[in-house]
Amino acid sequence: MQLNYYQREDQVLLAVDCIIFGFDKKNLKVLLIKRNFEPEKGKWSLIGGFLKKNENLDEAAARVLETLTGLNDIYLEQLHTYSKIDRDPGQRTISVAYYALINVDSHQFDGIQIDSAKWFKLKEAPDLIFDHNEMVEKAMARLRRKAMTKPIGFELLPEKFTMRQLQNLYESILGKKLDKRNFINKINSLDVLIKLDEKDMTVSKKGAYLYVFDKDKYEKKVEEEGFSFKL
Template sequence: MTALSIYQQHDRLLVAVDCIIFGFDGQQLKALLIKRSFEPEINKWSLMGGFVQQDESVDAAAVRVLQQLTGLENIYMEQLGCYGEVDRDPAGRVVSIPYFALIKIDEHEEELLEKFNAKWYALDKVPKLIFDHNRMMNQAIERLQLKASTQPIGFELLPEKFTLTQLQNLYEAIFESSFDKRNFTRKINSLGILQKLDEKEKVSSRKGAFYYLFDRDKYNKLQHEIKKFI
């Protein structure tokens, strides 16, 4: 029996990727959802997804789907696992590999969101999604919280320059908790991975707050010493 005949004996199924896309608007952590344009579950809210093509890896498929929706490249993304329940998609036998991605919310292309009928939802306002997409969303939030506690992935959600208040607002949104401002500032400064600028943000207060940059080179040198980020 040839290898080809052995392969032909087995059932074939579709492989898809689904992307949980997070953004931060300065106050709330949000997820980007689309209104599904075809059956089954037409006009219901969904994650952005697509089928893996014959000539691409699953990672490449996720990159393609993210670029189609946001217009962005070099997005931080991470594979979450595999969802393969037999009846998860009523249209056919589909195995889905979900990814979570982090983008700067003001950098995506607005026209693409309109094209895909996409909308940002605060995490506590996410509607019921199709299939098992709510499970994927919850898993992505848990993974984000885990990674954000030990690695500086939160900076992927912030503009290049930010205030300490904006940084604290972000981490409070990620962990759904309040932090003491003095302790938070002391902890962040103790890591030695922020560069303070002379420029101030003066919209929020008359006195203004200094802007900071995340120093990735310093972090790369110190990352083995930093066991806990927040």
């Protein structure tokens, strides 16, 4: 049965916009696209698309991400819905922002599928269209909070990583230098990494041991005693 107490003109366009974070072992990056249509043609933008009739918002965000990256198994989380009346000068559009974490080192990742897209170091990211700067800021705040309470950072790391890379990641997310010895002690006390018998020889003559995240152990610990990554 159709309801009749609303009018067709109450309808709005609903978009998703994705804040895509990646990590290149040194810096946290965000994936942006150069806009090739008006308004704001030529400016940098988040990657977005409109919600279709046959999908929910999570599916719309996953579709947009797959188009851009070829990946269909990305960490994706709804962030916030933006609705300022004039946020898009073209036509009133409400946008649901999602943030995604990509392991750019994954063998499934062939790189970006769209020429006008580019990774930027967060610190060097250009000004974005509409309210997209605000979206990125909110995503960073969420990432900071999540990274303290969940092992979310491992979504951004290669499967095998050095302690230095893990520290680089947390420093990028938290936006501050961490003391190396304290960091290593803290991570070791969490007891969720497996140290491999294998070194990354590209970082120094001596090399640096590689680690993997022990997801099973982590989940068991959470169940038994709770868990916090607070550094």
